[in-house]
Amino acid sequence: MATISARKGPDENDKMVVIGYQAIIRKKGHPSQTKTFRAKRDAERWARQIESEMERGVFVQRTESEQTTVNDLLDRYAREVLPTLKGGYREQSRIKALQNSLGAYSLAVLNSSMIAKYRDKRLSTVSEKTGRLVSAQTVKHELGLLQRALKMAVMEWGIALPGGIPTATVKKPSLPPSRNRRLVDDEEERLLAACADARNPWLRPAVIFAIETAMRAGEIVETWKLNKKTGKREMVSIGLQWSEVDLKKRTAHLPKTKNGNARTVPLSSRAVATLEALPRNLDGRVFGVTYEGIHQSYVRACRRAGVTGLTFHDLRHEGISRLAEQGLTILELQAISGHKTIQMLLKYTHLRAEDLALKLR
Structure with missing residues (x-):
């Protein structure tokens, strides 16, 4: 049975008056629970x-969740978890967005309705960075981060959530159809010709290598990002190193990738020939250029070639799709591309109908 007692304190005239009511619950098999309220009811x-x-x-014990705000949770997640994640820097902007809207709430009161309202508000917000509405993909990433932090709180940090993990029941934003940009007609020939005329000597071999290996840009060339908190540029990836390439075995071993897992990529004859034609840099990099330098040259080359709407990342899409058209299984494609799940890989494997038709003869 609960015990409820009045709490007294001095008023403005130093007269002792009731200022609140303290409820104490003692029940066998449970830790005692105490909480103070202004009203007895x-x-x-x-x-x-x-x-x-x-x-x-x-x-469920509520003390920890009542005393921990979303701000506290995400600060701890940023401090203890992000440094252990490959690409953890991407989460900083997502944490900021979550804290701006939900940070003041305690974990005990955070519920699915609040998170659904956050989702809808974000989807109708114009991004300061792009000047366009925040994308469904961005909001999905933010909700995913919040869910991972809440799971960490429950499973590792001993913070029980009275209503369970609220993000679990919130509908994720519907994503638009995935990009399906492939090289068509003579676009590859025109693009490579424009790359050959570029001032940047690394552009053409980097483009060929990206198509042949389906590697990410950051796995090919050195990549830097601006840390918005410090205002300084930080290296995100060092790019492919000669020490990771075995031309005899025709492989490139990638010890650090976007998802944190190492993988070994097979090299086609065209990829090997491209590497053999490159000069050897003293610093060990295969491509002696940064992504920033490649990107700017690539955009100009596309413009000269009359190739529109083809991003550098689309070259990875092109490479994976070509491997699929050669008959590789989904599991083989996954081993080469490094996608964590098959579902993530499926959006890249847009096969040409005419290539599939040839297999039906």
Whole structure:
């Protein structure tokens, strides 16, 4: 049975008056629970709820979740978890967005309705960076980060959530159809010709290598990003190193990738020939250029070639699709591309109908 007692304190005239009510619950098999309220009816309502949960065997200790805000949770996640993740820098902007809207709430009161409202508000917000509405993919990443942080709180940090993990029941934003940009007609020939005329001597071999290996840009060339907190540029990836290439075995071993898993990429004859024609840099890099330098040259080359809407990342898409058209299985494609799940890989394997038709003859 709960005990509810009045708490007294001095008023403005130093007269002792009731300033609140403290509810104490002691029940065998459970730690004692204490909470103070301004109104007696609130103390009684809380006590009835907690006692009912204890009797039904569904009671969850609320102290930690009541004392921990979303700000506290995400700060700890950024401090303890992000440094261990490959590409953790990407999460900083997502954390900021979540904290701006949900940061003041305690984990005990955070519910699916609040998160659904956050989702809808974000989808109708204009991004300061792009000047366009925040994309569904961005919001999906933000909700995913919040869910991972909440799971960490429950599973590793001993913070029980009375209502469970609220993100689990929130519908994720519907994503637009994935990009399906492939090289068509004589686009590859025109693009490579424009790359050959570029001032940047690394552009053409980098483009060929990207198509042949389906590697990410950051796995091919050195990549830097601006840290918005410090205002300084930080290296994200060092790019492919000669020490990771075995021309005899025709492989490139990638010890550090976007998803954190190492993988070995097979090299086609064209990829090997491209590497053999490159000069050897003293610093060990295969391509002596940064992604920033490649990107600017690539955009100009596309413009000269009359190739529109083809990003450098689309070359990876092109490479994976070509491998699929050669008859590789989904599992083989996954081993080469480094995608964590088959579902993530499927959006890249847009096969040409005419190539599939040849297999049906």
